[in-house]
Amino acid sequence: MAGLKQRYSRKYIVKRLIGTLIVYFSAVILIFAIEHLMPGNIAYDFVSRLIAENPHISYQQALQEIEAEYGLNLPIYDQFLIYIRNVLFTFPPNFGTSFEYLNDPAINIVLRALPFTLLLIVISQLIAWGVSIFIGVELAIRKNKKTDKASVPLLYFVYSIPIFWLALIMILVFSLYLHIFPAIVPFSYGSSIPTILYGMTLPIIVVVISTIPNHTLIIRSATIDFLKSDFVTALKAEGLKESTFRMKLIRNALLPSITQFFMQFGYLIGGIFIIESLFSLPGMGTVIITAALEYDYPVIEAGLFVTSVVMILSNLAADLLYPLLDPRVSYI
Amino acid sequence: MDSVSNEVVLDVRNLSVIYSSYGVEKKAVDSISFKLRKGEILGIVGESGAGKSTIAKAIMGIIDPPSYATGEVIFNGKNIIGMSEYKLNKIRWNKITMIFQASMNSLNPVESVKSNFMSVLKDKLDISEKGEAEMKIDEVLRYVSLPLYVKDNFPHELSGGMRQRILIALAMITGPEVVIADEPTTALDIITEFYVLSILKKNLKRSGSSMIYITHDLPSVIFLADEMLVMKNGLIVEKGPIKNIINNPQNEYTKKLVSTLNEVIE
Numbered sequence: 001m002a003g004l005k006q007r008y009s010r011k012y013i014v015k016r017l018i019g020t021l022i023v024y025f026s027a028v029i030l031i032f033a034i035e036h037l038m039p040g041n042i043a044y045d046f047v048s049r050l051i052a053e054n055p056h057i058s059y060q061q062a063l064q065e066i067e068a069e070y071g072l073n074l075p076i077y078d079q080f081l082i083y084i085r086n087v088l089f090t091f092p093p094n095f096g097t098s099f100e101y102l103n104d105p106a107i108n109i110v111l112r113a114l115p116f117t118l119l120l121i122v123i124s125q126l127i128a129w130g131v132s133i134f135i136g137v138e139l140a141i142r143k144n145k146k147t148d149k150a151s152v153p154l155l156y157f158v159y160s161i162p163i164f165w166l167a168l169i170m171i172l173v174f175s176l177y178l179h180i181f182p183a184i185v186p187f188s189y190g191s192s193i194p195t196i197l198y199g200m201t202l203p204i205i206v207v208v209i210s211t212i213p214n215h216t217l218i219i220r221s222a223t224i225d226f227l228k229s230d231f232v233t234a235l236k237a238e239g240l241k242e243s244t245f246r247m248k249l250i251r252n253a254l255l256p257s258i259t260q261f262f263m264q265f266g267y268l269i270g271g272i273f274i275i276e277s278l279f280s281l282p283g284m285g286t287v288i289i290t291a292a293l294e295y296d297y298p299v300i301e302a303g304l305f306v307t308s309v310v311m312i313l314s315n316l317a318a319d320l321l322y323p324l325l326d327p328r329v330s331y332i
Numbered sequence: 333m334d335s336v337s338n339e340v341v342l343d344v345r346n347l348s349v350i351y352s353s354y355g356v357e358k359k360a361v362d363s364i365s366f367k368l369r370k371g372e373i374l375g376i377v378g379e380s381g382a383g384k385s386t387i388a389k390a391i392m393g394i395i396d397p398p399s400y401a402t403g404e405v406i407f408n409g410k411n412i413i414g415m416s417e418y419k420l421n422k423i424r425w426n427k428i429t430m431i432f433q434a435s436m437n438s439l440n441p442v443e444s445v446k447s448n449f450m451s452v453l454k455d456k457l458d459i460s461e462k463g464e465a466e467m468k469i470d471e472v473l474r475y476v477s478l479p480l481y482v483k484d485n486f487p488h489e490l491s492g493g494m495r496q497r498i499l500i501a502l503a504m505i506t507g508p509e510v511v512i513a514d515e516p517t518t519a520l521d522i523i524t525e526f527y528v529l530s531i532l533k534k535n536l537k538r539s540g541s542s543m544i545y546i547t548h549d550l551p552s553v554i555f556l557a558d559e560m561l562v563m564k565n566g567l568i569v570e571k572g573p574i575k576n577i578i579n580n581p582q583n584e585y586t587k588k589l590v591s592t593l594n595e596v597i598e
Binding site for chain 2 (some may be wrong): 234244248251255326328
């Protein structure tokens, strides 16, 4: 048996992990750079806010104190070194406390939101890929037949529906008219699992519907190519049972899916914000958007950081899992 | 010729195959007729595009619509052209099997050799018990002189000659009445080719199966076959016992074919 040792050499794994670390460092540096390229001055924003709440504070004094506390009066390279020390050499990475919730470390705010986002994406994508593999293979088998000819334009139609519009329509129909699901997610960190799942149903349905067309079209075209292969001709000659034949097609259709699954995963982590904020779901998107509107820099940084880490890990997973599904691929 | 009886297993009558693409029809095989007797090896020779492989596909019933076949292929008293998929599936691989080209990837690339055998055993011979299936696989692997460990390999890990012997084993495992071999040794070097062909011949003798051997390689037909058909542009231009055709070719194309062979020998 071509075991795992033959599929992955230690050299490859080490090389791949070093590559991952380089991407990780670059992401950390970029987050610092983006922060400093943003217009405005962090300290001014913060002090203005303080003064708005406490008008008796002296502007200059507050500015000096804040700059001293956050190290904003230091030269940029010193700030960078402190940032690197706090992020790369501290665990968990320290982005400072939130400007909004003063005693709460920014990273904690983001990490509390992460499970909701992951839950939304993982459940919706498992469902969406499962359905898409089935539909995609069936459409490929029926290529140019009526079902296929009718389905493909329909898929493109659904594909082109903006996700926020779909979400609004779903809220209108299922929450306001039918009262089946809540319009605003009725839970937060610490709610019971049934409550969370119930509240998540509608957002999950929206994400499933809007991602199925993309996945199905990928599977359909991969399977159409695959149906032309010599091996499928041989399978037909073998006259196997319909179910056996389908299983073999699905097994092969899984190959393009696995890479897409993880790549979409990274994309969705960044793209699902709008759904979260429409449903007031306390996920990463809501946290980052709120932070951006409030100029809560530490939380923005922590949010970008966690998003990057999830993306890097999902890409790594896609790379490393592929040889398990396709024996022809080995990382030697 | 000694093992060939007069019983006809496959009777092909006026078989035509029309390839259709975007409304344009082209006759790839033009009303050909021949008989395959029990235990016989019938060679079909011809250049690329002569319609040889198309005959194989027509007999297996795997011509993709809108292309279609007309005429009759009588097997066990029934015409299998235009037969329902359900009935065809009872004949496919149970009674008539096929050996595909070595250069083609005819094995499921993501499954081990064993799994490739298993689905045939399960669907065709109703063998799903692991021990019994393994024994059966080991048996046919021995017939084609392959080491037993290859069943745990994936197709891409094996050499062309090994893959070809696996395809032979896969075609012989159900004990078919007819085997259709479509250029089974095209991609192999000449020594491996001869070796694979001897193994094929030995296995046909053992099982008493008949074979349609499709190739463009005349020497291998002389080595294997009892009778041969020469095809050109979808038509049979000459047919008969090998010796007669080699010694006294009638058709222009056959003459050219035989003279090339003689030139090579000289």
